Amino acid sequence: MYMELHLTKREPAKHMADLIGYQCSPIETTFYDTKHMSIFFRALVEELVMLEEGVIFKINDDNDTSVFTRIFLIGACCDKPAQALLQHLPEPTAAFDCGRCEVQDFMVRTEHDDNVRSFAMILNAIEETDLRSNTRYDNLLNLKLLHEQMRESFSGGKKKSLIEQQKEAEKGILGPCILRExxxxxxxxxxxxxxxxxxxxxxxxxxxxxxxxxxxxxxxWSIKSRLNELQLVFRKLHLPSNTSRLLRCLTLYSKFKANEMRILLLYGYVIFKNILGTKYYNHFLKLVLMMHFIRKSTN
Known part of the structure; x- marks a missing residue:
């Protein structure tokens, strides 16, 4: 990310060294908030706006050709915490944290007397839930600014109570999205x-x-009793030659890293055939096929 900034922007970027430290340090990431993200991305957004307006690129050929090109950012791929910071939405697992829609959560009591947040919905609720869009986002941001002005005349408990009442109408919007420009x-x-x-x-x-x-x-659906059998079958599989990391023992599944999970899903699914119940295996197979289709379409 830092290397993508223009040379003239690298040194003057306010708190740049601190921000990189926040990203790398597991202790200091607690300070890596939307304010810091806005500072970090300011120069990058300015350069993206410049690319939208158009830039002349020189082609290294015999004619020394120049081409005027406009470049637009249409997508970003982030993990959940980074996406929440960029969209200026609540952190993952919080109310109205979804970056795609405005699904509302509800609290569920667990068997251990704890509360967990659930985002489960029935079909009618899915159809009635608004998707996040630029127009909807702008309207909610204006509503949030209006609410903030209204609350200026209140203080103490009354102001806190008003904030809680208005949160639902604001659908999780905490401020402007950095990439909205x-x-x-x-x-x-x-x-x-x-x-x-x-x-x-x-x-x-x-x-x-x-x-x-x-x-x-x-x-x-439990196949715990056949875990060792699955392990033996998996060891006999021939994985692709470009597999960078082999799976550890299946009994250590709870400690698997992302790449191990990926290998097990994409190439190890066959070991579950005739071990998982038919309906569970077929359901799992749909996920496998979907992931292979996505991988093929993006290669």
């Missing part, structure tokens, strides 16, 4: 799904314990 960047669908964090380290990592964890050993 760009002509063809869409606040909602402009942020693309990240397979690393959304599939391999999220959906699939949540699915594996359902099969192997002892808490579900009496469920129809």
């Amino acid at each position: 760009l002509s063809f960047f869409y606040v909602g669908r402009g942020f693309m799904a990240d397979t690393l964090h959304n599939v391999y380290m999220d959906a699939f990592k949540r699915l594996i314990p359902l099969w192997f964890d002892s808490d579900y050993r009496f469920e129809d």
